[in-house]
Amino acid sequence: MFYTSMDILLVAFLTMLAILIHELGHAISAYRYGARRVSIGIGWYFIFPVAYADLSESWGFSVRQRMLSTIAGVFYQAVFGSLIFIGFLVTENMCFYSASIAILISILWNLNPFLRLDGYWLIVDLLDNPNLRKEGITSAKRLFKTPVSAEIKKTSIIVLVYGVISLLLLTFLLVKLSLEIYQTQGFGIYEIIKHVATSDNLGIADWVLYFGTSLWKGLALIFLSWQAYLYVQKKFIKQRTSH
Incomplete structure (x- = not known):
């Protein structure tokens, strides 16, 4: 099946909505157990923009309550993803199918215990080692x-x-x-110019997708270069001060 730019944006919207529901799940669960200062925001994890829920007050909960607050985000996200998949079964709209798969991947990624995501905090709660x-x-x-x-x-x-x-x-x-x-030629700029030159009908969605991709790759390059600079500087200063 061929996806139009609007189809891709619809999938992205549903996936982002699932992430919002995920964070609301954390907040609702923490509020239920007594937290009154729960905030939701957007930040950066490495080079990736991420949504987060500040559950600082949850450290006063029992281990069981902390674990339930942590897993609540995945639970609500899974419920929403299931509804999207049911929508696919009813309408046979592949956008719903793609969104449900994207949500599933997001859930599995969040359960990765080796990054500071929900899976990690579950282990932290279980071992009681922040x-x-x-x-x-x-x-x-x-x-x-x-x-x-x-x-x-x-x-x-x-x-x-x-x-x-x-x-x-x-x-x-x-x-x-x-x-x-x-390995990406021109960070997507070449692809943009080629597409603009050969396309008779370039919509707003196309511009968002192409320039969004290029912007992300550019930011990723800046981040990696900056991290390399900090690493080299740290090593250089350490060696210089040791002499």
């Missing part, structure tokens, strides 16, 4: 200098294994993202 990621990655980095047996004596095996997997996954994602960006 510094799990920091301790794990720090412990994993120390493996370059100390034997595994010595590191296990300093920290728990769960934290160490978590840190190693998190560090490997983070490295993989950064390398993969860097390769995809640098």
Whole structure:
């Protein structure tokens, strides 16, 4: 099936709406358990814009209440995604099907425990260790200098294994993202010019899609370059001050 630009924007709208419902699910659950200062906003995670719900007051909840508040977002998002899929079954509109798949992928991504998403906070709640990621990655980095047996004596095996997997996954994602960006010719500008030159009917949706893609890739390149600069600067300053 061929998707028009408006179809793609509809899928994107339904997916974004599901994310909003996800965050509202967190807020509603936290409010139910007694939180009164719950906010929802938009921020950045690496180079990705993300929605978030501030559940700081949930640290006063029991472990069970914190876990339920954490999983509530995925629950409400799954309910909404199921309704979208039912809409596809009734209307056979492939936009609904694509949106339901996108929502499912979003849910699975959120349950990834090795990024600071819902899956991570579930483990944090379960282990009652709010510094799990920091301790794990720090412990994993120390493996370059100390034997595994010595590191296990300093920290728990769960934290160490978590840190190693998190560090490997983070490295993989950064390398993969860097390769995809640098292998894209002109960050999408070439594709835009070619499409504009050959298209007789270029709508607003087309401009949004093409320039949105180019803007994201440009921001991604800036972010990766900045992170590389900070890393080199940190290493240089550390070496210079050690002499």
